[in-house]
Structures are given as structure tokens and as C-alpha cells.
Amino acid sequence: MDFTRWLPRRLSPQKVNLRRLILALTICSAFIPFANTFYASYTVQRQQLIDTTLEANHAYATKLASSTEDFLQSALQQLDYAAQVIATHMDDAPRLQEETARLQLQSRSFNSVGIFDAGGVVLATSPATLKITGRKVDSEGVRKSLAARGPVISDPYLSAAGNFIVFISQPIFARDGRYLGMVAGSIYLKQENILDQLLGTHFYEDGSYIYVVDRGKRIIYHPDNQRVGNVLAGNAAADEIAAGHGGKSLVINSQGVETLAGFAVVPSTGWGIVAQRPQEATLAPLHALMRTVLYKTLPVAVLTLLAICWSARRIARPLQLLANGARTMDKPSTDQTIRAVKSWYFESHELKKAMLIGIGLLQKNISKLREDVNTDPLTGLGNRRYLNAEVAGFQAQETPFAVIAIDIDHFKRVNDSHGHDAGDAVLRQLAAQMREISRADDIACRVGGEEFLLLLPKVPLHRAAQVAERLRREIEANELPVVGRITISLGVSCWPGGEASTRSVFKQADAMLYQAKRNGRNRVAVYEAPRAQD
Template identity: 40%
Template sequence: MRLSLKYLIGLVALLSVVLTLAASIISGYRAEQQSLIDGTLETNRAYAEKMAKSTDSFFSSTLQTLKVSAKHLSPYMSPEYVDEYLIPETNRLKEQTNTFNSVLIVDKEGEILSTSPQTLDLMGKKLDSKGGKEALKKREAYISQPYVGLTGRLIIFISHPIFDENGRYLGLIGGTIYLKEDNILQEVLGEHFYENGSYVYVVDQSGRIIYHQNQERVNDIVLENPVVQQLLVGRSGAMEVVNTKDVEMLAGYASLQITNWGVVTQRSKEESLAPSVVMIKEMAKMTIPFLVISLLVILYIAHQIANPLTKLASYAESSTENNQEEKINKVRAWYYEAIQLKKALNYSLNFFQDRVNFFIHQSTIDPLTKLMNRRAMDAHLKTWTEQEIPYAVLIFDIDKFKRVNDTYGHAVGDEVLKYLAESMLEVTRKEDICCRFGGEEFVILLPETDQSAAFHIAERLRKKLESTISPCGEVVTISIGMATYPKDGTHPAELLELADQCLYEAKRAGRNRTVECATLMK
């Protein structure tokens, strides 16, 4: 008795019910897990918002500090005040607040008037950094995206424009923060990672990490991170995510209002769920043996069901390959649906192959002469030319064939054409390609054949015909034109044209002869 698939599915469903009963034992564990996840997500969300507000406050304060300096410096934005006012001001901002790794004052033309520290050796040079040029262009309070500065460091540039009392733009005062060195962001955000595995990082508008507990991660692009994708559209919240190290994390995130950056606070899911591990271990002692046995039984049965279907599907997908029927017959189909599918697939595959072979034959064979048609000829010429295989082309037709048709009728004319086709096959080699070009015109393609050998084959065919009585009761002759690749031409169309010209030269010279391309040149 053959088992039906529906009964097998029923058996699997029965086992599923048994497993469902077993799964109820761990429902308490699941609830505890979800509670831990929700609590961690909410904590991280709140903490991320707190860090975002703190960072926003820092940047607001920094911009305000620069604004005050800019107002103070407006009367002194010229070279004569550099030593008396500008250098002392940059030194004050650098040393007093510990906010910036470097400070500079730039005039409206982009020339650096003063820097601190002086060791940067930038005074008198043009401000060519990306952030500096953008700040000069905007002429407003500005916090740049991370870029590589004049000193070769990865930095962000915070600046404020300087205007005189009449509102004319004089330049800017700004400071840099070196992202891969000790900087103020570390003090603002602090070492916010603990033994429980939580930590904080900050990304800019392009998804680039600008602060991380591991400074080697600074400047990494993490656009593929779903949390970062949410931050880039200005959203705040919490979610489960797999980080770039393929670790499942519980992340809270919040956007900064001033810079449009994002703060992420996250902790690994594994560490967050650690308190529930003890409980599940105790429950596992009772349930795992039963679950393992049930799982093995289900896997075995599922495998036995799926195996023949999987193999049949694979062979159906690759049905155009050879020997698929033999492989299908080896599939062990042990239940009704698989047996029927196997039979249907074998039938369909045989039918498909028969139809493919039929259509290939129909599309490449001339129905009257059984020679290859022009489509097949073009394909061979294209392939040989691309592979740079030397070959010769013989193109010929029956001399005064119209008289044969007019005298003996088209039926006899067709017999003469078939007679010519048979003669072509007799004088050519196995690897040669005999084609009907159209009407009474024929082509022979001779691979790996030089001019001398091709001429010999052409003459053998011509002499055979002139010495044999054709189906019309008289001798028919042919005129042959010949060209070779690559000697006479390098393109199939060019060679056919040359061979055709040789054919017409043979006609003009009296018919029943072979003409080579060299003859045309004389």
C-alpha cells in the first residue's frame, strides 16, 4: 500500500501537537526573556536620549563661546593685530576650555591669521580643508561632517563667522576636534561601557562613526546597520539589531538636533538575557531529552518526505543537461505523490527533448536538400571567425539552371538540386559544412583548409558533375567562387562577397570553372 502525502503530513502534525505541549513548559522562560528585552531596550533608549541632549548642550555651549570670541575679534581682523589680539585669543580658547585640539582664525579670503598650537605651522597658508572651505562659504555657525584636515588627521570643524559692526563678513574663528585622538567628545560621552557589555557610539549624517569606545572603529561607515538607517532619517527609538560583528544587540538611539548626528546605546542580547539562563538550564534538564527524541523523529520523517521531491525539483531545474532521465530514474520515490511526479517528469522531459531536437532540426536544415541552411552557415562562420580558425568558403550555382526548370519542370529541377547536394556530401570531408545558400546557389565551408586544398575540393566537385548524368537526363555544370580566411578577408560578410564576385567572374569567363580571389586581382 502506497502512503499518501496527506497522511504523512498528518503524522507530522501529530508530532507537532506533542511538541507544543512540551513547549508550554518553557513559556515562562519566554515571558521572562521578553521582559528583559523590553526593559533593556527602554533603558538604552532613555540613555541615548540623555546622551543626545548632553551632546547637543555641549555643541550649543561651544558655538556660543565661539560667538562671543567672534564678536570680540571683529575690530582686529587684520595682520597688524595678529600678535597682540589674534594669537592670544586662539591660545585662550585652546587652553582655557580644553574643548578643541586646535583653534584657528581665518580671514574672509581663507588665509589663516592665527593658530593654536603654533606647532601646526599653518599661519599665512590658505584654509584648504573641506570643513574650512564649507564654513567660509556658509558664513554662519557651522559644525562640519568628519574629514581629513590639513594636518592629515580625521577631524570635525566647529566655527562661527566674524562680522564687523556694519554686518560685513570678515572671516571666522573655529576649532577642530581630532576624532582618533583624545578629544572632548570622550569627556562629554564618558566611558559609557560597563562590565555588562553596554557601550555608546555616535554616527554623523553619512553613517560614519565619529565616536566609539574602540578608536579603531572611528571613521568606519556603518550604513547597513538598521539603527543607523533610522538615525539618518531623524528618528529616535529602540530596536533589536545585528551589529557589524554579527552580534545580536539591543539598541536605543536618539538624534542630535544641532548636528543631525545620532547617538546609539546598546548591549548584547546575550548578556541582557543572562539572568534567564539559570532558569532555562533547570527546565532543560527535564525537557531536552524528550524534545531531542521528538525532533529526531520529525527530522527523519521530513527528510524521507522531502528527499525525493528535492531531487526531482533539482533535476527538473536542470532538465536541459544530459543524462537527466537516468538520474530521475534513480530517485527513490516511496509514496504516491512522488511516484506520480517522477513519472510525469520523465514523460515531460522526453517530450521536451524531442520537441527541442525537432525545432533545432527545422531551424537549421533546408527541407529540400537536407543540407544546412543559411542560418546554420552564418553561425559556423561567426564561431570560426571569433575563434580565429582558418577556413575557406566555396560559393557556386548550377549553370543555366533556369533552362533546366523551363525544359523539364520544377519537379525535375528539385531533383537536380538534391542530386547536387548528394554530390557535395560525397566529395567533402566529415568536418566540412554543406549549405544551401538560396535557390540554386550553394556554399561549402571548409575549416582548417588553405587555398590549395580548398581549390582541390572545388575542382573535385566540379569535375564529378561534368562527368555525370544528372536527374534531368543531361550533364549539369557549376561555376565556383572561392575565398579564404584570413588571407582574403577577416569578416564573414566580406568573404561571402569576395567569393560571390569570384563566382560571377567564373560565369563571365565561360562557366564550369573555379575562380580564386587572386584571379580578381590580376
């Protein structure tokens, strides 16, 4: 009976088997360095690309700012030369008209050119389609130039004709120093102009582009002409330009796109030229490269994973089988199971050897313990526990059996007259003779001081009575040292008999034993089942 079922059971944490542990550790040891290297490589290259792009855009913006400054200075020089020529011909209208046409058409630096007198009246203009000759112009650029009486590059403003322009002018002085007026060129920012030629040819198809803002963060050039005139808010590059600084930084544009911007300031105007490229476009080649690396390493990774799984199984298999054997070490078949384990590496081989030695000792101790538990130590016969187990087996298999109950006559007298050692000798002698008359399947037990039982499986009642009589005669005929002759009384019964329970057959045999004693001892009494009455 398993008494451990009444003991409280402790909940033990779930254990990880060795195969999974090896697999997990190996995969982690392979995957983590690979992932770390992959991530570190990506991070370094990503930052390098960003830094390179920022530096390139800054250098490019600086170059364009320098080119724009050169253009503006060149435009001022053109106008200055024209002012010196015009100074002696302020009253010659055809000459003035000729000079404005030359300035407007020769270099194409300006969308329009005009000559103004000291009061702001237009003396000549090109193209003639403007039709403002003879009129006084009171625009922001004209006012500023007349007031300055020097070279002027105006901030962008909306002209009276509705053009968003930059006004560039040079004063006209007579030889005696009198201020005669000015010659000026206008750049129409929302029409095709010199800035388009200077900056527009550098527009990239990957989303990179150039735009220009003035000191007020107003866009004065943009590839999308509709954006010209808009004021940028929340733009880091525009903020730096407004403060007069050039540089490079990550900028989120008005569309919410992260861009890598380099920017530089045009010294004479304070304009800022911004060269920017979407960060996504910058990193796209890196992402494609990393995907290619990943795709090319994936087959190798899969093969490696399969090899790891196979190796983990090969390594863990012997230990798993040994662990399974350790759970059933008390079973006789475990020894052969352990011997069949193929321990192909040193540690499992040594563990297998140790387990076989341990199993041998354990089986030996278990056998000895079972023998001690089921055996009467004095006679070597089975005890009551052994008897109960055998009877349960007969009953489970419905095996009929006969019972012979045996008791030594006047055994107390033997102990009192000759001592307990002599009594023990009598008991051992009876046990020996019971074994002599028993078959291999018969069950001989000592169940009390001088009480014995003999179970005869598959033996009918009359045959059991014959066995009992034979044992009685042999005991009676045998003379023992010191004690002399002894006799025994026997009771015989059989199962199944009149009762269905096995317990009843022992009661019947016991009753027959006492009947034999009442009838004078040294005899056999056989239980006869009552016959059914007609």
C-alpha cells in the first residue's frame, strides 16, 4: 500500500530539460552577438551616413551661398558701371532706354531694369511692357534706395504691380557729386529668374532640394514656386539663419518630414541657403544593404539552427534516457534499460556506469528488504503480510486454493520444559518439513507463535486433506533432539467453497483446527460444506 498519498505534496517549480536548455543557450550565444553586431553595424553606418549627408549639405549650401554672393556683387558691379555711363546722359531718353535694354537682356540677371531720377520718377525701363515710364514709383525698394543713395539689395517685398521682388540698385552721381537718381534691377521671385538658374539645376530626384529664406524667415526661392513668400515657423534651420548662423542639423520640414539640412548665410543680404535631403532617402541604401545582408545570412542561420537542434538532441538524449531510468530505479527492468543507453561522450558514460552500480546495490537492498518484510525471521517462511498479498493475487485472478491450518500440540509445554531455544528448534523443524511437502507454487507461512498456514493453489479439498495427513504423519514420526516426538493438529478448507469471501475459508480452516484439537489432537479435520436441502 502506498502510504505517501496521505502526505502533503509540495509544488515544485517546473524544470527545464537539458535539450531545451542547451538549445536556448546555444541560440542565445549565437543570436545575441549576431544581433548586437548587426545593430552596431547598422547604427554606426547610419550615423556615418547622416553625418556625411549633413556635412555634404552644409558644404553645398556654403558653396551656393558663395555663388549667390558672387552673383549679387556681380549684379551690383553691372549696375555701377551702367550708373557711370548714364550719369552724363540723364537727359537722353533713347540712350537711357538703350541702356536698360542692354542690362536686362545682356546678362539676364534681372527680370526688369529701370532708371529713376532723384524723385523716384521712372526715366526708362525694360521690358517696355511695364509701361511705367514717366511715372513716379513709391515702392519699398525705391524708397529705400532713394533714401540710402548707395548700393542697395532690398529685402523681398510685394511690388505695386503685384510681383514679389528683390530690388537691387546703384546710385547715379554727377561729376560734381550731385545725386541724380539710380539704376536698378528687379528679380521677380515668383517668375523664372536668375535664382532658378543658379539654384534650380541642383534639384535632386530623391527628394533633395534647395530653398532660400531671408532674415525674416520668408521663402524667397523654392522649387515649388507656390511656396515663395511663405514664412517658415518652427523650422530650426530658418531660426538659425534669422540669427545669422550657418550650420547643419536634423530639421522637420513643414510637411512633417525629417530632413538632413545644411545651411549657410549670404553675407551681403543675410539670406540663408538651405540644402536638405529627406533622412529616409539618405538611409534607404543602408536599409537595402542591411536587408540584403539579412537575406543572405538567413539560409546559413537556418542551417545553423538545424545543426544546433540536432546537436542538442544528440547531447541531451543519453542524459534524458538516464534521467528516465533514474525515476524507475526500483524496477528490475531498469538495469537493462540503462545498459541499452548509448553514452557516446565521457560524462554520460561515467554517469551510466555510476547509475548501474547504484541500481545494482539498490536492487539488492530492495530484494533484501522485501524478503525481510515478507519473511518470518525465525523459520524463513512467509509472514502474514506475505500471506495477504498472495491471497489477494489468488482472488484477483479467481484462482481456487486450499488452506491447511496447522498448530503444534502442547507447544507451551515444550517451551516450559526445555526452554525457548528448544521451542525455536521445533518451529524451524516444522517449517522445514512444510517446505519438503510443498510444491513450487504452494505458500507456506507462519502466522503466529506456533500457528502455521499452508496454501495450495488449484488443489481440491480431498487432495489437500491428503497433504495434511501426510504432514501430520511425518511430524509424528520424526524424533527431535532434546524434545523427542511432537504432534500437530490440522484444519483443512477450500476456496471457493460455500462462501464467496476468501476470509471465510480461513475461518473454516481455523474452526477445523480447533475441532481437531477438541477431538484429541494429532489429527486432521476437513471442512465439509453443508449440502443444500431438497
